[in-house]
Amino acid sequence: MQPLLKVQALSKSFNLRASLFSRKQFSVLKNISFCLEKGETLAIIGETGSGKSTLAKLLAGAGTADSGQIYLDGNIIEDNGVRDTQCRHIRMIFQDSEASLNPGLTIGDMLDDCLQYNTSLDKETRVEKIKVTLAKVGLLNDHQHYYPHMFSGGQLQRVALARALILDPKVVVLDEALSSLDPSVRAQTVNLLLKLQQETGLSYILITHHLSLVRHISDQLVVLEHGEIVEYGRTEDVFQAPKSRVTQKLFNC
Amino acid sequence: MAKFNLFSEESNKSPLARFWRKFKSNHPAVVGLWLFSAFAVLAAAAPLIAPYGVNQQHSEALLIPPSWHEMGDVRFILGTDDLGRDVLSRLMNGATYTFGLSIVAALLTTVIGVVVGTFAGISRGIRSSFLNHLLDITLSIPSLLLAIIIIAILGPGLMNTVWAIILALLPQFIHSVRNLIVTELNKDYITAFKLDGASNWHILSRGIFPNIYEHIVVIFTMALSTAILDIAALGFLKLGAQPPTTEWGAILAENLGLIYLAPWTVGLPGVLLFLAVLSTNLVGDGLRQVLKARKAD
Numbered sequence: 001m002q003p004l005l006k007v008q009a010l011s012k013s014f015n016l017r018a019s020l021f022s023r024k025q026f027s028v029l030k031n032i033s034f035c036l037e038k039g040e041t042l043a044i045i046g047e048t049g050s051g052k053s054t055l056a057k058l059l060a061g062a063g064t065a066d067s068g069q070i071y072l073d074g075n076i077i078e079d080n081g082v083r084d085t086q087c088r089h090i091r092m093i094f095q096d097s098e099a100s101l102n103p104g105l106t107i108g109d110m111l112d113d114c115l116q117y118n119t120s121l122d123k124e125t126r127v128e129k130i131k132v133t134l135a136k137v138g139l140l141n142d143h144q145h146y147y148p149h150m151f152s153g154g155q156l157q158r159v160a161l162a163r164a165l166i167l168d169p170k171v172v173v174l175d176e177a178l179s180s181l182d183p184s185v186r187a188q189t190v191n192l193l194l195k196l197q198q199e200t201g202l203s204y205i206l207i208t209h210h211l212s213l214v215r216h217i218s219d220q221l222v223v224l225e226h227g228e229i230v231e232y233g234r235t236e237d238v239f240q241a242p243k244s245r246v247t248q249k250l251f252n253c
Numbered sequence: 254m255a256k257f258n259l260f261s262e263e264s265n266k267s268p269l270a271r272f273w274r275k276f277k278s279n280h281p282a283v284v285g286l287w288l289f290s291a292f293a294v295l296a297a298a299a300p301l302i303a304p305y306g307v308n309q310q311h312s313e314a315l316l317i318p319p320s321w322h323e324m325g326d327v328r329f330i331l332g333t334d335d336l337g338r339d340v341l342s343r344l345m346n347g348a349t350y351t352f353g354l355s356i357v358a359a360l361l362t363t364v365i366g367v368v369v370g371t372f373a374g375i376s377r378g379i380r381s382s383f384l385n386h387l388l389d390i391t392l393s394i395p396s397l398l399l400a401i402i403i404i405a406i407l408g409p410g411l412m413n414t415v416w417a418i419i420l421a422l423l424p425q426f427i428h429s430v431r432n433l434i435v436t437e438l439n440k441d442y443i444t445a446f447k448l449d450g451a452s453n454w455h456i457l458s459r460g461i462f463p464n465i466y467e468h469i470v471v472i473f474t475m476a477l478s479t480a481i482l483d484i485a486a487l488g489f490l491k492l493g494a495q496p497p498t499t500e501w502g503a504i505l506a507e508n509l510g511l512i513y514l515a516p517w518t519v520g521l522p523g524v525l526l527f528l529a530v531l532s533t534n535l536v537g538d539g540l541r542q543v544l545k546a547r548k549a550d
Binding site: 060061062086088091092094096099100101102103104105106113114117118147163 | 267446
């Protein structure tokens with residue numbers, strides 16, 4: 001059986017301006033490969049600047065890689081920097097959910113836009129779908145008439161989740177999405193995520209600094225250092241016996 | 254049985270409604286808005302509501318002071334000038350030229366500025382900098398001086414003044430709009446919107462414009478007050494509207510020789526000019542304060 005998401009030899013580098021005419025290549029991700037099964041969670045940890053967020057952006061389609069492939073369900077969705085722009089099966093939740101929501105649109109309008117751009121559903125079906133999705137993340141149907149400024153931080157995270165889920169994705173990328181929440185709201189959100197995973201078989205890619213959270217919800221763990229995978233395995237195994245020096249350092253602090 | 258509302262209805266204030274509520278609490282700005290609307294109505298309806306024709310002469314009533322003066326005549330509320338023309342009628346019609354044409358000039362500038370600024374904002378590289386810096390050289394010259402230079406080329410006249418003012422106001426406008434769009438484009442919600450599958454047109458119309466149009470209105474009011482002053486100044490310098498035209502600056506210039514004999518013919522157009530610019534600035538300032546308060550939220 002082939003995995004749901006397969007990332008193969010993904011590399012990315014940025015051009016930096018070293019001086020007036022010369023450019024310096026700075027490689028952020030080198031040869032990243034991993035697999036993710038349906039209904040599993042993969043956590044990516046690493047020091048600041050190790051390329052975690054860049055990887056999240058590449059997976060969600062907000063950036064393109066220089067080389068390497070991403071397969072979803074056996075179909076290639078990114079091949080050497082060419083992205084299948086129609087693919088909405090990998091959705092991302094941003095670190096700052098308030099900044100990722102358009103302040104000028106109501107939640108309902110925003111979700112409706114998502115559906116309009118990607119599906120051919122008619123008006124009633126869309127309304128129904130929005131209602132179901134909002135209920136799924138624990139919001140009321142009335143919330144669709146609200147503007148983002150009217151929500152609290154935890155609710156905004158739910159709105160962001162609703163936006164990700166409304167297109168029935170297979171993978172959700174959480175880029176530090178839980179870090180800015182206070183502990184009780186974070187626990188609520190984590191429970192919500194786990195519940196959704198059990199119900200619908202979603203897969204998560206979790207990018208975080210929070211090690212106890214990683215241990216709690218992830219099945220696999222990738223440790224990045226300077227854009228390279230230094231350790232990759234089942235979460236428990238890595239936590240029991242961290243092999244590389246970076247992992248040991250991360251666990252100790 | 255009629256349903257009664259046990260819980261007070263919670264209204265979902267849109268950003269525009271919140272904007273208006275904050276604006277309303279700023280009283281000078283609201284007064285400015287009333288004055289501004291009054292001028293706008295006057296500019297549109299002046300020929301219909303003015304008591305006399307613009308160039309209608311009353312040879313028996315030359316240089317009559319305003320009606321509250323003991324020498325005044327109630328037929329001519331604001332008096333007459335040296336040709337026996339009713340000052341009130343001329344000033345009312347002047348609103349059409351000075352205020353109305355300024356609005357037209359500022360609106361045209363807004364349309365052109367927003368279109369060019371948007372293209373400059375969403376394009377990259379050499380095309381962006383070409384559009385952005387298209388009229389930059391004119392930024393180094395004050396707008397009035399620039400308008401005079403353009404009129405020196407086009408020749409005097411009211412319509413040429415309007416074109417000159419549009420050209421003089423454009424560079425500033427393009428820069429401001431471009432900066433607004435570039436700032437918005439770098440925000441997270443635009444990236445998220447792109448990932449939702451929005452096309453470039455959707456990003457502009459649903460993502461960016463709902464969030465910057467208030468800023469554009471503020472720039473518009475600044476452009477408008479400059480336009481009023483410039484149109485009047487050029488009329489006063491006899492480069493814009495020519496004397497039989499009732500543009501306020503031109504009326505001022507025409508009657509300047511009568512300033513000791515009939516001060517009302519010079520003072521009143523000056524007061525109107527002052528009020529027009531004041532109301533525009535009050536409204537603009539009110540809008541700016543609301544925007545600033547909202548940024549602090």
